[in-house]
Amino acid sequence: MKGKLVMGIALACCLALCGCGGGGGGEEPHEHNYDKTTVIAPAKGVQGCVEHSCSCGDSYRDGYLGALGVEMPTNKSYSFLFLGNSFTFVNELWTQFKNVARGEGYTNVAVDQVTKATSPLDVFLDTSTIYGQAVAEKLATKSYDFVFMQDKCLAPALDWHSFYNSAVALKKLVTESDAHPVLYMTWAYREDCPELAANNLEYEEHFQRMAAIYEAFGEKLSIPVSPAGAAFYIVHGEHPEIELYSPDKYHPSMAGTYLAALCHYATIFGKSPIGVTYMPSAVTAEQAKILQQAAHDAVYGESLVKDEYRNEYKEISQQTNS
Template sequence: MKRSRLVKIVIGILAVLAIIFLAGYFLISNALKGEKIQVMDFDQELNLRKPVQVKTDPAILFLGNSMTYFNDLPTVFMNLSQSGGFEPEVYELTEGSYRLEYFADETDEVGAQAWDALKNYDWDYVIMQEQSGISTIGAEEHMYPAARTLDSMIREANGESVFLMTWAYKEGFSFPLLGLEIKNSREEMQTQMAQNYINIASELDALLAPAGIAFMRCSSEYPEIELWDEDGNHPSPAGTYLAACVLYQVLYDQSPSELDYTAELDRQTASKLQLVAAGIR
C-alpha cells in the first residue's frame, strides 16, 4: 500500500497520542499499586525455536503497521535474502496504527483482505507485528486473542507464524498526566514488549524474531548507530536493516554476517548490524 509521507506522519502522531493515554491509565494504576517493572537482561540467551524446515524460496506475508512499512522492511528483507542466495516471494498487508485484532476481524476492511489472503493462498511464513502500545500494556486483552485466531488460520494455510517483536520508543514513555510525571524507560517498555511477545510465541509454538531485543543490544554495544527515526518511535534505515537481519537469522537459521546487501548503509555500519543479528539465538 502506497502512502504519502504526510499521511504516515499524521497516522504516527495519532497512534502515539492514543498510546500515551492508554499507557497513562496503566502506568498510574501500577504506580498506585507500588508495582515496579523488573528490567530483563537483554543479553541473555533466548533459545529461539528454529523453522521446521529452512526453505530457499518461501512465500512470506507481512501483517503489520507503520513499524513494518516505514523504510519498506519487506523489500529490505527480500533484497537481503537474495544477497544470501534465497529467493522469497514477499507480500505485505500493512495499515497505519493497525493492531492484530483488526487483521483477525473479518468485518474490518483490511481484516477482510487478511482473511482472503490466509483462506485462499498458501504461505510458508506469516510475519505478524503488533501495535507498540498494545504489545506493551494490552497484550492479554487484545494481542493474545487475535494472535491465536490468526495462528489458527496460518496453520490451515500450511504456514508458520512468525512474531516480529518491535522496539521500545527511544526515550520510552515520559509525559505529565493528572499532575503526575508518568515515566516508563526504554528498558522498561522493551521488557514488557519482550515478555508479551515471548509468551505468545511460546504458547503457540511459533517463531519469534526479537528485533526489539536486537535494538537494545545494538544501542548498548554500538551507541553511535542511530536506530530510531527523528520521531523517536519508528525505525531509522539502520533500524529497519537490523530488523531485516534478525528475520534473516531466524527464518533461514543462518548468520547474515558478511552479506553484500547493505540497504545503502555504509559497509562498517551494516557489518555491525549483521553481527548483532547473528547473535540473536
C-alpha cells in the same frame, strides 16, 4: 520425531547402498553407528544444525535452526505475508528482507503485506474492515509459507490480553491456510520519546515487557519469534552512534529496518546474518557489520529479558488458556 524420520531416511539410504554390494573399496558392509555428534554453528550460507556421523564417513543432519527446524535450501521458493503497522511498512521491511535473502541465494522469495498505520493485530481478524477482509482473502487464495505478525508497538507492554488473543486467533487462521506464523518483536521507543512518558513507561521497562511478552507467548503458542526488539536494544546500548530511530524517536531509520530484516532472515532460514551481502545504501559497511553481529546475537544468543519480567509473563502465559 523429526530426528527419527531423518535417521530412518538416512538408514534406508545406507542399506540400499550396502545392499548393492558394488562398493569395491574393500570396506566390509556394516551397520552404521552415528555416534559422533557435531554441532554446526550458523554462519554465512551455513544453516545451523547437528551432524551425526559414523566412522565410515557416512553422516546425516538434523536439529536445523530456523523457523521450521528443517533444512531451508536456496533453490526452493518461499512466500511471505507481513501483517503489521508502520513498524512494518516504514522503509518497506518486506523489501529489505527480500533483498537480504536474495543476496544469500534465495532468489525465489515472494513477499506480500497487509498493513495499517497505528494498528494493533486484531484489525487483521476483523472482517468488517478492509484489512481483515484482505487477510482472509489472501490466506484463502494464495499459498504462503510464513506470515509475520506484529502487534502495535506500545500495546503489548500496556495490555497483553489483546495481543495474546489476536495471536491465538491469527495462528489458527494462518495454520489452517498451511502457512506458519512468526511473531515480529518490535522495539522500545527511544528513551527521549515523549510517547514513553505519556504512557508512564521508561525505555528499559518498555523493552523488558515487550521482549518478555513476545518470548513467553511465542513459547506458549509454539510460534517462532524474530527478536528485532532485542537487536535494537543491543545496538542502541552499545553503539548509540548508529541511529536506529527516525526523527520521531520511535519509527525505524533505514538502519533500524535493515536490522529487523536481518533478524527475520536469521530466524526463518537459520543462517547467520553476519557477512550477508546486501546492505541498503543508507548504511555504511562498518555499520552493517555491527548490525549483522547484533542480529546474530539477538537470534542465537541468550535472552536479554530479566528474571522478574520473564517470571511475570511466564506466569501469565501459564494461566492463560489457548
